[in-house]
Each structure stands twice: as structure tokens, then as C-alpha cells.
Amino acid sequence: MAYVAVKGGEAAIAAAHAWLARVRRGDTRLSAIAAAQIVAQLGRAVDRVMAEGALYDPQLAAMAILQAQGDLIEAAFLVRAYRTTLPRLIDSDPVDTAAMRTQRRISAIFKDLPGGQRLGPTTDYTHRLLEFDISAVAAIKPDAPKADPDPAIAATLPRATDLLGAESLIEGEVPSLNEPIDLTMSPLAFPASRDERLQALARGDEGFLLALGYSTQRGYGHTHPFVGELRMGAVGLRITPPELGFAIDIGDIILTECQMVNQFAGSKTTPPQFTRGYGLSFGHADRRAMSMALVDRAMRAEELGEDVSAPAQNVEFVLSHCDNIEATGFVEHLKLPHHVDFQSELETIRAMRREAQATKGAAPDEADNAGL
């Protein structure tokens, strides 16, 4: 019996995969989508998959989106599972976002600042009207701006937070001499340092970060946030091979960085200063970088002597639940067979009911009380 059933299970799995492939392809009268089209036209989806998949590779992310039928968590999972098999050749030098060739740079705390406000390719002021004429969506105005009209100017915009820093109005970020922890190579431990926290948030689920960030705005761990600056653009990636001893440029990546300026901390002896929350994401991801910055700041409550009471301030809670690959696995595993456990529950509940009924027959009053 077992042998036959094994074969049956194998056949069932194979049939499921074949069916899935057919569904994924959809109506064959329509042309198949190429990964390159996804990279070009579904950029925000690609960015999210790169961020949550923790691998900067638009082409791979697009392939994963295609393979996952557009299920972005599934796509991020495909990227992660591939990423974990890749050899670690070298660590890059820290990227310098001050030297970013910004396509977008806005500050909510100054009306104007050196370099000016720059909207970039944003939906911020789009009227959300469904465009029924698809040709209108596809149309490009001949005078539409392109990235990096003048890279020299774009790369010399000071960070808004540095302007505050010049007056010591905001806490300084002291560079750490320690090697940052690599979350993918060592298990998360509590209390988690800020490098661990930021790494976990950087690949955390966008929806979870958004909801937690939002909850802080509604009073669950309020931090009085202002968007000090939000910038998006290309940053040069450099490595310093030990055999060369100097840095070489290996290419650009698009990043979105958000620096939140939050309510001040201080004391009788330390003059008050604004505090920071930091968000960084692969690709163009305002929502993600801003949410991350809110949650990062909320998780600093203990360090800054604030009451720790809200979910977003609970470091263990946030970090243990922000990874959507882990979360979706554990939620969805409930659909695997559990009939052995359920059988033991069935026998236990039947036994308890038998005993309760037997007691009831003997002494009805007592059994009624026990039921309370």
C-alpha cells in the first residue's frame, strides 16, 4: 500500500507543478512577458523584491516576479534562496549617500536648502484616476526629464540633516569602528544592536514596517517625526581588494534614503538635540524607507530613556516578526498535514467529554460547578 501511495503522492506533486506552469503562462494567444519588460515597466515591484530578497539584481528580481506570477513575497523568497547559495567574494566599502547622484531629493523641514527641492519621478502629486486609454500611460512627453541631467550638480547636494548637524541641533552619528554584524551569517540575538536592527528592517516586510510606522504616528510610541530628507538616486559601489589596496568602482546602485528628524532628547547637563531615525532601501521606495526610519527611531526608545510600551518600540517583537519569508512560511505551513496532532487532540477531547459526562451522571451539581 505504502509503495503505491508514494507513487500517488509523487504524481500528485508533478501534476500540481504542471498545472501551475499552465496557469502561470495564462492565455497563450497573448505574448509572454519577458523579464526585461518587468525590469523596465514594473520597477517598483522589482525594487521591493530586491529589498526583501536582500539582493541587488533587477534582472533576477524580474525573473523571480515572473516565476512567482507577480506574488512579490514568493518572488523575494526565490531571490533569498538563490542568494544564500552565492559565494561571498568581498564586502563593499560603505556607500556614501551624500555623494548620491540624486534624481529626487525633498526636505519637509526647510522651505529651501542648497541644491533645492527636487521632486524626481514621483507619484506624490498624481491624481489617482485610472487611465483607461492605455496609450496615454505608455506615452512619453518629448520634454520629459531624464536621470542625471547634470551629474555634477546632482552629486553635490548636502544632506539636510548635515545642515542641522553643523549647528549641533541634531545628534551626531558616530562612525563605529566595529565590523557590523552580518545577520545572514549569525543568528539574531537580543538585545540587538542598531546594526542588527537596521539590517533586519532593511529586508523586512514593507507592509509590516508600514503598519508599525503608522502605529507610532497614531500614538503607539509617538516620536514627533519630520522628514528631514528623502533622497533617491544612484550611488557608486566601491570595493577595496586587499591585493590592490585602493578602492575601485564596480558600478552603481539605486537607493532611497530617509532621515527622519525626531523630537529632541537632552538633560540638565546635555543640551537638547533632535534625534534621528534612519531608513535605507534598494531602489526607489519612499514608503519603505520612511516606514523603516519611523520604526528605527521607535526602537531607540530605551536607549533614549523613553518608556517602552508600544509594539513598534519592542525590539524583540519587531525583529522577530518583520521577515515576511519567515512569516509566510510559518503561517502557510498550517496547511501541511497535521492529522497526527489533531488525532491526539480528538482522543483527548473525547476522553475529557466521557469523563465529564460520567461525573455528571453521578453528581450533576458538582459537574456543573466544574464546568464553570
Place this chain on the structure above:
Amino acid sequence: MSVLLEARHISHRFGRTLALDDVSLTLRRHEILAIVGESGSGKTTLLNMLSGRLTPQSGDILYYDGHAATSLRVRGERAVRTLQRARWGYVAQDPRAALRLDISAGGNIGARLMASGARNYDDIRAMAARWLEAVEIDVDRLDDWPRTFSGGMLQRLQIAATLVTDPELVFMDEPTGGLDVSVQARILDLIRSLVRRLGLAVVIVTHDIGVARLLADRLIVMRRGCIVEHGLTDQVLDDPQHPYTQLLVASVLPV
């Protein structure tokens, strides 16, 4: 009477605040020691240090176990936990924080027995019933959840849950704070009779001079992290020496 617990030169800071400043004291077996002072005087911090819930930044707490005195620091966290589970007890001001409201009254009383190794269900249950009676709660309530109990009943339940392991030393933090005056009197009577009957040593923190007078053999008056006066309760209260103690006594004992 021999010494049971001793604090030697305890100092502790929270941030820039000096919470305790070179505090020393001794507690003898079967003795009831009250620590009085206004809020912020350091009395609860001192209680937390004595009971091993906080480790002082400097100074030592010694516990006289049999013949030898060993500092809590040297004993280590695990040995202190073992003490806290049975031979020591702690009665918190808010019983809701100390009890588990989703566990029956019997389970709450039995918890410390089980934590110290009791493994006989019927014995644990019988002991819980006996202690429920001892704190004047109807045994019918043994299987009820404490969330249906009044504030005074909850505090009595906490006392039962603490004393069930027959401790030799109990720490109490404002055990009647937050209760109605009539309920307070009943709890104080209960504590007084149980403590005497069981021969407990007690360190009780209170801001209420009346509570100290009723329960304590000796008294320590604290102000700004320092002990400003100590002695036998009657002596200190009838003839306070330090101006701060005089102020405390005058403001609370007009009748």
C-alpha cells in the same frame, strides 16, 4: 537573635541620580524592620537590592545561611533565584502585577510550591486550600480566577501565594497601599498575626508611619538615599531625633 541579612555600604545611581548613598543595615531572624520615608527617598530601591531583584553598583548584601554569611553577588543569580522561589518571599504593592489573573487561585498559591519541586497534585491542592483559609478566603473560590476577586482579596491571595513555601524572610512593598482604609486594617491584622505565628523576618517598605508602628520592631528612616535615623520603632516614633523624622511623625500622628 542572630543576624539574617545585612547590607554593607550600598550605593546605587540611576543615571545621574544617586538613589542610595552608602546604606548599611542588619536584619535579625524573626525581626520586623520597617523602612519609612517619602516617595523618592530610595526605600523601594533598597528593598529591591535586599531581595536580590536589583544588584547594587557598590557594596554588598550578605545572607546568613546556617553559619556562613555569603554575599548575593558571590552566590550568583541562580542561587539567588532559588532563594527567591522558596525561602524568601516578596509581597508587591499591586497584587495584579504579582499574581497571574488567568490562573486559578489554587494555581497561584501552588505556583511557588511547584517552582520548588512539589510534584503531587493532591498535596499541592490541599496546601492551597489550607492557605486560602488562612488568609480568610472561602475555600469554594479555590478554582476561581482571581480576576473576579476584590482588591483586598487579591492582596490576601498574594500573601497566601508568598507564605505557602514557609519562607523565613519576606519583603513587602507597601502591602496596604492602594486599598481602602477599612480593607487596609484587615490586611494589617492578617499580616501581623501571620508574621508572629510563623516567626517570619520581614522587611517592609511603607510611607505610612501608622503601618510601621503597628507591625515593626525596628524602624529605618530614609531621605534622599540615606538613612537619617534608625532604632526601635517606639523609640524613634515617640522621640524622633532627626528633624526630618520629627516632620514625618508630626504630619502623620496628630491623633
Place this chain on the structure above:
Amino acid sequence: MQGYNFAYLDETTKRMIRRAILKAVAIPGHQVPFASREMPLPYGWGTGGIQLTASLIGADDVLKVIDQGADDTTNAISIRSFFARTAGVRTTTHTDAATLIQTRHRIPEIPLRDDQIIVYQVPMPEPLYRLEPSRAVSRRMHAMADYGPMHVKLYEDITRFGRVAVSYDHPVVVNRRYLMSPSPIPAFDNPKLHRMPALQLFGAGREKRIYAVPPHTDVVSLDFEDRPFNPIRAPHRCALCGAEHSYLDEMVIDDRGGRMFACSDTDYCASYQAREA
């Protein structure tokens, strides 16, 4: 398999996992954190067990994979074919022919030997998580052996239901020290953990923990002296092989209350049938 190392994981990762296994064996029942990798199967599908198996398996091993006691459940088939594909090892459904057994939710009916290793897939390695959700706090409770709350839970069950209401994943104390989750095996299987000749390894991929019960180690199910641990099984015989003492699955055969009971351990059932025939 082209492009991948033998048994999928790279050798550095396998070494890291084997170091964690050694530590786990040295401290029976203690959960050892390890840098769990993302696997090509989802978390919750046995990624902890798969990483243990991958780091232990050699070309000469014979692998058996069961889920719910059966070799023929879909996830068991999937994991078995994963190793057949990535390691090319021999696989078997026969418990006594296997050198390495990966399981989810069951221990085989026939006693395991000292030349076998059993790997359990573990969803929640922390036995205290329902009482204390913070792992920072529960780790401290393990360090202090603060296990009273677990007994309070059993006390409450008996008080409220007349018996302990834990029917699977019933917590155990290993080597008289650490409280341990036996993984969600039915309480019926708990006695098999005690002094088992085979090495027992437990892997939780998502929670990033490995723990172990070395051969011949004491494993005691939590209970009270006067309410001894007393697991129950469906009071029937297997409808297929007639076995009287095996753990049974219940199958619904009609919509009028009809039930059929059959061995959950499919290999045991098949060999029982063969013996009886």
C-alpha cells in the same frame, strides 16, 4: 546536481551546523542558536530538519523521510526527492534499513538502533513560548531552571478539565536539567524518547535553533506523581494490518459518522501485514 554542492549546502555552512550539533549533544536539551540559512523550501516545511540532514548525510547513507508517520505524505515525498536530487543518496521507506531518518510529528513504531540518527523537524523549539513569548526572557528561565510555570499550566489543566490537556508536543525534561519541546509528536510517542539508542537531533530553521538528545539519555515527560503521564491512542485496531498497539490515523469514510482507523506509521503497517500474511 549541477551548480550545487553535495546535499545542497556548502561545506562551510555544514561545518557551522555540525559545530552547533556537537554543542547540542554536549548540553542535552539546550537550544543552540545557529545561523540558519534560507532553504529552497519554505520555513515551516522542515528547513531546520533539512539543514541537519544536509550537514550529516554522506554518500553511503540511506535516508528515510516521514511526515505524520507516513512515507507517502506529500511533504515527505518532496523532502526525500530533494535529497535524492541534490545528494543522490539511496532512500528507503523501511525504518530498519535507514541510517538517517528525518521526521515530522512522529517517531517510528519499531525501536531505533544506535547506528541510526533521527532528525526531527521543529516548528517551535521553545517549550515555554505559550507562557512567555519573549525569547530573551525564556532563555533566562532556562538558565535559572525556572520551570514552575509549566507545572502550573498542568495543574490548571487537571483542575479545569480533569486531565492534562496537552495531547501533542508534551514538554519533557532532558537529563534532569533542560525543559524541551519534543516537537509536535503525539504524547503517545514521548516514551520512545527516553533512553533511545539512536542519536536524536532537533532542528528549527525559522527559529534558528538546534538541540539534541544523545543516545541513552533520560527524557521524562512532565507530570504529577499522583497524575502520572498517561498518553492515549484511539482505542481500536488497525483496519489494515490488525496491529493493536500502534498509533492510529482516523479516516472519515462516509457522512454518517463512519470511521476507519489505520496505522499512522505506514512502514510498520506494511511489514505487519507482510508478517501476518
